[in-house]
Amino acid sequence: xxxLHLDQxxxxxxxIELEEIRSKVLAMGGLVEHQVSNGLTALLECDGDxxxxxxxxxxxxxxxxxxxxxxxxxxxxxxxxAASDLRLIVTVIKVITDLERIGDEAEKMGRFASExxxxxxxVAYRKELRHLGGLVKSMLRDALDAFARLxxxxxxxxxxxxxxxxxxxxxxxxxxxxxxxxxxxxVSALLKITWCARALERIGDHSVNICEYVVYLVKGRDIRHxxxxxxxxxxxxxxx
Amino acid sequence: xxxxxxxxxxxxxxxxxxxxxxxFTVADPKMRTKNVDVFYGDKQAIFDVSLDIGNxxxxxxxxxxxxxxxxFLRCLNRMNDTIPTCRVSGSMSLEGEDLYGPNLDxxxxxxxVGMVFQKPNPFAxxxxxxxxxxxxxxxxxxxxxxxxxxxxxSLKKAGLYDEVKDRLEAPGTSLSGGQQQRLCIARTIAVSxxxxxxxxxxxxxxxxxxxxxxxxIDELRENYAIAIVTHSMQQAARVSQRTAYFHLGKLVEVGExxxxxxxxxxxxxxxxxxxxxx
Numbered sequence: 001x002x003x004l005h006l007d008q009x010x011x012x013x014x015x016i017e018l019e020e021i022r023s024k025v026l027a028m029g030g031l032v033e034h035q036v037s038n039g040l041t042a043l044l045e046c047d048g049d050x051x052x053x054x055x056x057x058x059x060x061x062x063x064x065x066x067x068x069x070x071x072x073x074x075x076x077x078x079x080x081x082a083a084s085d086l087r088l089i090v091t092v093i094k095v096i097t098d099l100e101r102i103g104d105e106a107e108k109m110g111r112f113a114s115e116x117x118x119x120x121x122x123v124a125y126r127k128e129l130r131h132l133g134g135l136v137k138s139m140l141r142d143a144l145d146a147f148a149r150l151x152x153x154x155x156x157x158x159x160x161x162x163x164x165x166x167x168x169x170x171x172x173x174x175x176x177x178x179x180x181x182x183x184x185x186x187v188s189a190l191l192k193i194t195w196c197a198r199a200l201e202r203i204g205d206h207s208v209n210i211c212e213y214v215v216y217l218v219k220g221r222d223i224r225h226x227x228x229x230x231x232x233x234x235x236x237x238x239x240x
Numbered sequence: 241x242x243x244x245x246x247x248x249x250x251x252x253x254x255x256x257x258x259x260x261x262x263x264f265t266v267a268d269p270k271m272r273t274k275n276v277d278v279f280y281g282d283k284q285a286i287f288d289v290s291l292d293i294g295n296x297x298x299x300x301x302x303x304x305x306x307x308x309x310x311x312f313l314r315c316l317n318r319m320n321d322t323i324p325t326c327r328v329s330g331s332m333s334l335e336g337e338d339l340y341g342p343n344l345d346x347x348x349x350x351x352x353v354g355m356v357f358q359k360p361n362p363f364a365x366x367x368x369x370x371x372x373x374x375x376x377x378x379x380x381x382x383x384x385x386x387x388x389x390x391x392x393x394s395l396k397k398a399g400l401y402d403e404v405k406d407r408l409e410a411p412g413t414s415l416s417g418g419q420q421q422r423l424c425i426a427r428t429i430a431v432s433x434x435x436x437x438x439x440x441x442x443x444x445x446x447x448x449x450x451x452x453x454x455x456x457i458d459e460l461r462e463n464y465a466i467a468i469v470t471h472s473m474q475q476a477a478r479v480s481q482r483t484a485y486f487h488l489g490k491l492v493e494v495g496e497x498x499x500x501x502x503x504x505x506x507x508x509x510x511x512x513x514x515x516x517x518x
Binding site: 080 | 473502504509510511514516517
């Protein structure tokens, strides 16, 4: 049962509804990825306009969330889905919540980027931010891929990458903390950069959630709050 | 040729169902069945089904039409005895007593294992006499006062008493469909059965009457073992603790209802409950 067979219901209309929801989620994922990428670019390249663009575009992500939520509620009310269909709807409701939060984090980055650019404040630790941002962007992309492909093995591996992101974020936080103590004149800029780093770290956490939902969707097991070793032991590749 | 092709598809689907997935035994069984085969003449309707029915549990039997769920249910109180060509093999027992053993009186068995049918079928008698019928023929009361107690108690347990207390002498058939079905449940309860079998008890009822019966099933569970055959998956999900999925005369999967409706193990179960091509 690794495939969901969304197109095999006796009701063609149900097939269409589920497929529409799935493609809307993927479209929302694409948009959110784009927002994160632009938010990061705006920050790294001191591009105030791009930052503003990201901040104002967040409403599109919000609209998609509301629309998909409504579609899911309609299916719950009218179809009373069971088994994998039920898991799909529940997963979608959860995934879009995380995507919307990621959108908010991207918006935050965009806003801080434009504020920094507008006040001609320099963006310190650009190299570290670029590195952290790169890790986060690829983790988000891979998590969305794992969702699109219903790839449990990939999801479990991707979720484990959050540790690298956390380590990177901790290092950057320490650098920022000591810099703050040494250079109080730059507190405002440094705080904004801290918040951007924090936003990136949160996006990593949301990506982990998406990976966990993929496992739930495909295997029907809730692996939240379970240690990585335990998960690996239970879902090691060759067992399926 | 077409027939042959259809038969082949059917045959391969049939062959693909191996052993029952899930645990068919329970810790506290009321009835046990093991390796049951049922034939109507030459035609086999049930293939090697083993399934326990636990005390104080509702087990739902689901599956497409003709999958054998009703046949299996009817074997549990020997209702199939009335069909001359019907033959049952394997073991079936109630509290360890062989249902098809030589010393077992099927009439007494049907008092211990009651049945509620799809269409409410009250006798053409008064409400009172409908419920009193079983206790009378089984001699369960010594006088009118005792009989009154049984009738009123049964109507109360079936959640019907308050609606009919002022017209116990009215004909049972004057009640609404939902009330008639509760009357039939009261009639079943009146002989103090241990197990209640229900064959689509709500399929002729409106949603409100259905909700009342479902509420009743939940209350009855405290004192009886209940097996219910239903075509409504939502009903199975709502009322049962365990669910058994039948297909082509075989028991495909049995397990906790929570599990079956969120993450069934067998692909055929999944296809059936999600409305996919089987």
